[in-house]
Amino acid sequence: MRVEAIVTLGLSEWCALTFSNLLQITNVYAKIMYYTLKTQIILEENMSIEILVNMILCILSFILAAISVVTVAVTLRQNNRMIEESTRPYISVYTDEIDTGNPLFYLIIKNFGKSPAYITKFESDFDFRGCYKIPTDKDYLGNLKNAVFAPGQSRICMLDYAKIGKEITFTLEYHSGAKKKYSEKFTIDLKAGVSMPYGETATEGKELRTISYTLQEMLQKNL
Numbered sequence: 001m002r003v004e005a006i007v008t009l010g011l012s013e014w015c016a017l018t019f020s021n022l023l024q025i026t027n028v029y030a031k032i033m034y035y036t037l038k039t040q041i042i043l044e045e046n047m048s049i050e051i052l053v054n055m056i057l058c059i060l061s062f063i064l065a066a067i068s069v070v071t072v073a074v075t076l077r078q079n080n081r082m083i084e085e086s087t088r089p090y091i092s093v094y095t096d097e098i099d100t101g102n103p104l105f106y107l108i109i110k111n112f113g114k115s116p117a118y119i120t121k122f123e124s125d126f127d128f129r130g131c132y133k134i135p136t137d138k139d140y141l142g143n144l145k146n147a148v149f150a151p152g153q154s155r156i157c158m159l160d161y162a163k164i165g166k167e168i169t170f171t172l173e174y175h176s177g178a179k180k181k182y183s184e185k186f187t188i189d190l191k192a193g194v195s196m197p198y199g200e201t202a203t204e205g206k207e208l209r210t211i212s213y214t215l216q217e218m219l220q221k222n223l
Contacts, residue, residue, distance in 0.1 A: 084180065086114065087113075087114045087115055088113050088114070088115060088176055088180065088182065089111050089113035089114075089115050089116060089117035089149070089151070089174065089176055089182070090111065090112040090113040090117075091109065091110070091111055091112075091113075091117050091119070091149065091172055091174055091182075091184065092109070092110055092111075092112055093107070093108070093109050093170050093172075093186075093188065094107075094108055094110075094188070095107050095108065095159075095190045095191070095194050096108060096194065097161075097194050097195060098217050098221075099213060099217055100210055100213050100214045100217060101209055101210050101213045101214075103161070103195070104133075104158060105133075105158065105159050105160070105161040105164075105194065106156045106157065106158055106159070107141070107156070107157045107158075107159050107190065108154055108155070108156050108157075109122075109144065109149075109154060109155045109156075109157075110149070110152075110153070110154035110155075111149035111150065111151055111152065111153055111154070112152075113151060114151050115151060115176050115177060115178075116148055116149065116150050116151065116176065116177055117148070117149045117174045117175075117176065117182075118146075118148055118174055118175050118176070118177075119144055119145055119146060119147045119148070119149070119172070119173075119174045120145065120146070120173045120174055120175065121145060121171065121172060121173035121174075121183075122141065122142070122144040122145050122147075122170075122171075122172055123142075123170070123171045123172075124141070124168050124169060124170045124171070125168060125169045126166070126168040127139075128140070128141050128159070130163065131159050131160050131163040131164060132157070132158065132159060132160065133158040133159060133160055134158075140157055141157060159190075161191070161194075161195075164190050164191060167187050167188065167189045168187065168188060168189075168190060169185065169186070169187040170184070170185070170186060170187075170188070171183075171184075171185045172184040172185070
């Protein structure tokens with residue numbers, strides 16, 4: 001709703017400024033017609049050229065007013081574009097790994113934008129069925145169609161690292177609350193830069209091992 005209000009305000013300002021400039025152009029045009037008639041009289045009666053000079057000045061004023069209208073329209077359009085870019089949703093797909101004693105590989109879909117994203121299409125050229133960490137034939141990623149991602153919200157999906165063996169192309173389509181449509185298509189290697197080596201301190205008590213590793217993982221993620 002905030003985006004719609006900003007865009008509406010920009011359009012209102014543009015309409016007001018454009019109307020004001022059009023009035024100026026109309027006024028100048030009327031003067032041009034007046035001095036055109038006067039020029040004809042001057043030429044016929046061989047009178048002073050003062051009115052002819054005034055007519056030329058009116059023509060120049062008309063040109064400057066037209067340039068002003070164009071400049072205002074271009075400026076407002078650029079401002080609206082900047083507002084949209086700073087408030088639109090941005091859906092990104094990436095992977096990460098956490099280690100709670102047993103490394104876990106996750107696919108993450110997150111909205112890094114400033115407004116909600118309404119997913120209308122989420123497809124890939126790879127069949128993820130059979131690659132989830134649990135035995136199932138359900139296509140969990142395919143169910144992201146029609147999902148809504150609030151700003152900063154994400155969905156995570158655990159995958160079997162060993163079963164992901166190639167670059168994958170994702171095709172996304174989504175729109176904002178203002179019905180502005182966006183589309184993304186990108187190819188990524190889900191394994192690239194994920195399994196980086198890092199150390200953890202061993203725990204003496206076996207019963208506290210998982211808790212200890214989990215707390216260390218949280219500290220490392222906040223570095």
